Amino acid sequence: MLGNGLGEALGRSLAEAERVLDLFTGSAAVAWYVAEQHGKEVLASDLQTYSTILAASVIERTKPIADRDWVESWMRRARGRVSAHRQWRDIKELQTSLDKIPVSEAASNARSIDFGTKFPVSKAYGGYYFSPWQAAWIDALRASMPEAEDLKSVGLAALIQAASRCAASPGHTAQPFKPNDTAGRFLIEAWQRDLPAIVRTRIDDIAPRKAGKKGRAYCMSANELAEAARPGDLVFLDPPYSGVHYSRFYHVLESVARGEVGEVSGSGRYPEKSERPISDFSMLTTSRRAFDDLLAILARKHANVIITFPAGKASNGLSGDDVKALATDHFRIEEAKVSSRFSTLGGDLKHRAARQDADELILTLSTRALY
Numbered sequence: 001m002l003g004n005g006l007g008e009a010l011g012r013s014l015a016e017a018e019r020v021l022d023l024f025t026g027s028a029a030v031a032w033y034v035a036e037q038h039g040k041e042v043l044a045s046d047l048q049t050y051s052t053i054l055a056a057s058v059i060e061r062t063k064p065i066a067d068r069d070w071v072e073s074w075m076r077r078a079r080g081r082v083s084a085h086r087q088w089r090d091i092k093e094l095q096t097s098l099d100k101i102p103v104s105e106a107a108s109n110a111r112s113i114d115f116g117t118k119f120p121v122s123k124a125y126g127g128y129y130f131s132p133w134q135a136a137w138i139d140a141l142r143a144s145m146p147e148a149e150d151l152k153s154v155g156l157a158a159l160i161q162a163a164s165r166c167a168a169s170p171g172h173t174a175q176p177f178k179p180n181d182t183a184g185r186f187l188i189e190a191w192q193r194d195l196p197a198i199v200r201t202r203i204d205d206i207a208p209r210k211a212g213k214k215g216r217a218y219c220m221s222a223n224e225l226a227e228a229a230r231p232g233d234l235v236f237l238d239p240p241y242s243g244v245h246y247s248r249f250y251h252v253l254e255s256v257a258r259g260e261v262g263e264v265s266g267s268g269r270y271p272e273k274s275e276r277p278i279s280d281f282s283m284l285t286t287s288r289r290a291f292d293d294l295l296a297i298l299a300r301k302h303a304n305v306i307i308t309f310p311a312g313k314a315s316n317g318l319s320g321d322d323v324k325a326l327a328t329d330h331f332r333i334e335e336a337k338v339s340s341r342f343s344t345l346g347g348d349l350k351h352r353a354a355r356q357d358a359d360e361l362i363l364t365l366s367t368r369a370l371y
């Protein structure tokens with residue numbers, strides 16, 4: 001979207017903005033872009049911890065990290081942990097045999113590994129979204145993070161992105177690929193990805209980035225952080241448009257971010273509902289009210305706003321026209337244009353194949369305040 005109309009819309013409004021609020025930050029692509037390319041102080045929020053971690057890893061840091069010694073020590077500590085697993089030899093053997101044995105056998109061997117409580121992500125997802133080898137590395141890296149805050153922040157963001165790139169699922173983590181004739185080859189292809197190597201390449205991407213001004217990422221609702229807006233702030237809103245909660249699609253990344261998972265169930269291996277954030281924006285009965293309340297807060301704070309939303313009818317019950325009508329109650333519409341976007345439901349972390357083309361409304365709104 002940044003290359004498809006949104007970048008221009010932001011560019012025009014950014015010149016006058018002191019700060020930028022990205023209230024539904026998701027993959028944090030927009031927060032990073034504004035902090036890095038436009039040097040603005042960015043405040044970001046999301047209900048999901050993993051999004052907050054991704055945002056923080058760049059917007060809260062004003063210096064690049066050139067040193068890589070910490071990565072070697074981190075990997076060494078994690079290697080110590082994986083190799084201490086009782087079945088480490090079986091786990092490694094299975095990893096090297098993945099493309100040599102039938103997928104059903106690989107899956108059944110993978111699911112017979114006993115991970116115990118020290119490897120919570122592996123216990124929940126090993127043999128499903130990840131091979132046992134990948135899963136053990138995720139747990140080991142998660143449990144031996146560097147202590148320095150800036151290194152921990154970059155390391156954890158890199159681990160979340162690497163987990164996203166390895167997850168054996170189509171586009172998001174609502175369900176893993178099944179070990180059958182149709183999806184089996186995708187499962188094996190994903191399970192063969194070298195997770196620790198991907199963590200390193202993600203670090204090489206994230207560590208040199210930095211914000212022009214130090215910002216802050218918050219794990220909280222958009223309506224709560226909106227109360228911190230000031231006159232002249234530019235607020236970017238890319239709210240959920242799905243009638244199903246995002247936490248259902250991104251629970252694996254959330255578990256990696258938290259480093260713990262409770263009991264899981266169902267074909268998607270979902271954690272308990274009480275552990276998955278729910279959003280008023282994703283429910284038919286509350287989405288309109290939530291949006292209206294948010295716009296009312298931002299209008300009261302005299303912020304300027306850019307909204308992106310599917311032009312047609314979305315599954316949370318709202319359409320682009322509804323959003324435009326709501327916006328007109330609170331703001332002056334400076335520009336309304338329709339562009340196209342690839343969507344995975346919002347997180348832009350991976351899997352082109354699962355994305356769909358859709359028309360996207362980009363609304364630029366200005367405060368009615370007179371200065």
Ligand SMILES: C[S@@+](CC[C@H](N)C(=O)[O-])C[C@H]1O[C@@H](n2cnc3c(N)ncnc32)[C@H](O)[C@@H]1O
Pocket residue numbers: 023024025026027028029030045046047048051220221222223238239240241246247278279280281345346347348
């Ligand atoms: C359409 S996605 C945002 C995508 C983002 N712009 C990107 O580039 O990846 C919507 C995001 O809103 C988050 N979300 C849902 N309800 C929320 C709420 N009430 N407050 C803050 N974030 C919320 C979801 O977790 C999801 O990450």
